[in-house]
Amino acid sequence: MxxxxxxxxxxxxFLVLVTTPFWYGKIAAESGKPPVLKVGTAEKECVMxxxxxxxxxxxxxxxxxDHVVREADRVYVREDGRRFDKSLGxxxxxxxxxxxxxxxxxxxxxxxxxxxxWDCHNDPNAR
Amino acid sequence: xxxxxxFLLTVGLFIVGYFGSRLPFVFGLVIPYTALTLFVLGLxxxxxxxxxVPVPFRIPTTCGQQRSLSWIKSNNLESPFNLLGVVxxxxxxxxxxxxxxxxxxxxxxxxxxxxxxxxxxxxxGAMAFHWSFLLIVLRHFRFFTEPVLPCVLWLQDLDGLFEIxxxxxxxxxxxxxxxxxxxxxxRLFNPQVRxxxxxxxxxxxxxxxxIALTGIWMRYIDKVDVVKIKELVMSxxxxxxxxxxxIGWLFFVHLFFVCVLLAYFPFSKLLHMxxxxxxxxxxxxxxxxxxxxxxxxxxxxxxxxxxEWEDEFRDTLKRIGLxxxxxx
Numbered sequence: 001m002x003x004x005x006x007x008x009x010x011x012x013x014f015l016v017l018v019t020t021p022f023w024y025g026k027i028a029a030e031s032g033k034p035p036v037l038k039v040g041t042a043e044k045e046c047v048m049x050x051x052x053x054x055x056x057x058x059x060x061x062x063x064x065x066d067h068v069v070r071e072a073d074r075v076y077v078r079e080d081g082r083r084f085d086k087s088l089g090x091x092x093x094x095x096x097x098x099x100x101x102x103x104x105x106x107x108x109x110x111x112x113x114x115x116x117x118w119d120c121h122n123d124p125n126a127r
Numbered sequence: 128x129x130x131x132x133x134f135l136l137t138v139g140l141f142i143v144g145y146f147g148s149r150l151p152f153v154f155g156l157v158i159p160y161t162a163l164t165l166f167v168l169g170l171x172x173x174x175x176x177x178x179x180v181p182v183p184f185r186i187p188t189t190c191g192q193q194r195s196l197s198w199i200k201s202n203n204l205e206s207p208f209n210l211l212g213v214v215x216x217x218x219x220x221x222x223x224x225x226x227x228x229x230x231x232x233x234x235x236x237x238x239x240x241x242x243x244x245x246x247x248x249x250x251x252g253a254m255a256f257h258w259s260f261l262l263i264v265l266r267h268f269r270f271f272t273e274p275v276l277p278c279v280l281w282l283q284d285l286d287g288l289f290e291i292x293x294x295x296x297x298x299x300x301x302x303x304x305x306x307x308x309x310x311x312x313x314r315l316f317n318p319q320v321r322x323x324x325x326x327x328x329x330x331x332x333x334x335x336x337x338i339a340l341t342g343i344w345m346r347y348i349d350k351v352d353v354v355k356i357k358e359l360v361m362s363x364x365x366x367x368x369x370x371x372x373x374i375g376w377l378f379f380v381h382l383f384f385v386c387v388l389l390a391y392f393p394f395s396k397l398l399h400m401x402x403x404x405x406x407x408x409x410x411x412x413x414x415x416x417x418x419x420x421x422x423x424x425x426x427x428x429x430x431x432x433x434x435e436w437e438d439e440f441r442d443t444l445k446r447i448g449l450x451x452x453x454x455x
Contacts (some may be wrong), residue, residue: 001222003178004178006172006280007175007178008386010174010404011171011174011175014174014401015167015168015171017279018166018167019167020268020271020272021268021271021360021364022364024271024276024298025232025361025364025365028272028273028274030273030274031273031365032358032364033358033364033434034355034357034358039429043244046346050379051352051373054354054355055350055351055352055353055375056350058293059293060295061293062293067171077393080286105352108275109273109354109357110269110270110353110354110357111269111270111275111279111280111283112294113280113283113284113287113295114292114352116290
């Protein structure tokens with residue numbers, strides 16, 4: 001059996017599939033560069049270091065949620081003694097005011113679905 | 128012995144990846160490009176090499192009644208007689224491992240009686256592993272595409288259906304580790320399978336297990352900065368490489384394992400991925416009796432047909448009064 005045509009079609013399908021990221025980027029015409037986030041504050045540092053927050057913010061938020069909702073523990077004391085109110089709306093979003101410009105941009109860039117913060121919380125700055 | 132060697136090899140790769148995180152340019156850029164090139168070229172060369180192998184006869188393996196007379200019930204899936212049957216058979220083979228579903232085991236009872244029975248565990252393990260792996264690969268397209276493909280987001284939601292923990296626990300993470308654990312245990316604890324297991328059998332399992340475990344580790348335990356990783360990947364994809372600072376070492380280990388898998392793929396048993404499509408025992412219709420298949424590279428055979436013979440001796444045959452097919 002000579003199946004040259006079928007084999008060529010098969011190889012082409014394989015090549016198209018395996019190179020999807022390469023041509024999809026060209027078609028979508030997006031730069032693929034990470035979003036630049038807007039922080040509306042004069043504050044110089046976050047509750048934790050920037051690197052920690054970038055990778056682990058969900059853990060911190062989850063921990064705070066549990067402390068506040070289940071243990072009524074509302075005060076976070078950082079290693080250097082500074083105190084923070086464990087609150088998404090009043091602490092986090094005091095600086096990171098714009099959900100669309102801060103949370104959503106990164107989440108949509110990295111394909112993270114809308115977190116369940118917003119199942120209970122309102123965006124305090126969306127008026 | 129094979130087991131230990133493969134295990135140590137995988138540990139060695141882990142250590143290389145760990146130190147590789149100090150050379151982000153090599154391990155984040157040179158090695159991934161090289162590995163992908165090897166994977167693509169290697170697979171294409173393999174497929175071309177396979178396609179050039181002569182398959183002069185139709186050699187499907189069948190396990191059903193072939194089509195013959197209209198009143199004999201035939202089975203187009205088990206013994207396909209047309210393209211539709213072949214496509215259906217291949218589809219079930221590729222997506223649901225139908226031939227593995229028929230897997231049997233043979234065991235000695237009371238030391239004397241050989242008993243055959245069905246054995247679906249291998250099929251279940253293979254299905255769980257392959258489907259999880261496919262979903263995991265597709266899910267990773269959130270790092271390869273910008274804007275993220277909608278179907279990838281949909282797959283993620285499906286995979287993280289139960290919304291356990293943050294970030295959502297993926298079912299495929301559990302299934303792939305469980306399935307690989309079973310496939311490994313089967314090679315270790317089943318004496319017959321252990322006897323025929325080679326180093327390459329263990330190595331493939333260890334390598335994929337290592338990829339899965341470092342991925343899980345990175346997602347749930349020692350978290351890495353996903354945005355920086357996507358920045359790196361997107362820059363590789365756009366051929367304008369940028370290696371951002373501050374990507375965790377674990378990512379480089381994970382990436383290095385994936386690169387090793389890609390580079391190893393065209394030279395290993397993992398080639399069954401394209402190979403299944405090239406199996407002449409599966410992808411040919413069993414229609415040898417209905418159709419005459421002539422080997423396309425047969426040399427032309429000179430024959431002398433009866434008609435030609437009659438023409439040659441027509442006058443003689445006529446003279447002695449023998450009957451002729453053609454009167455003139």
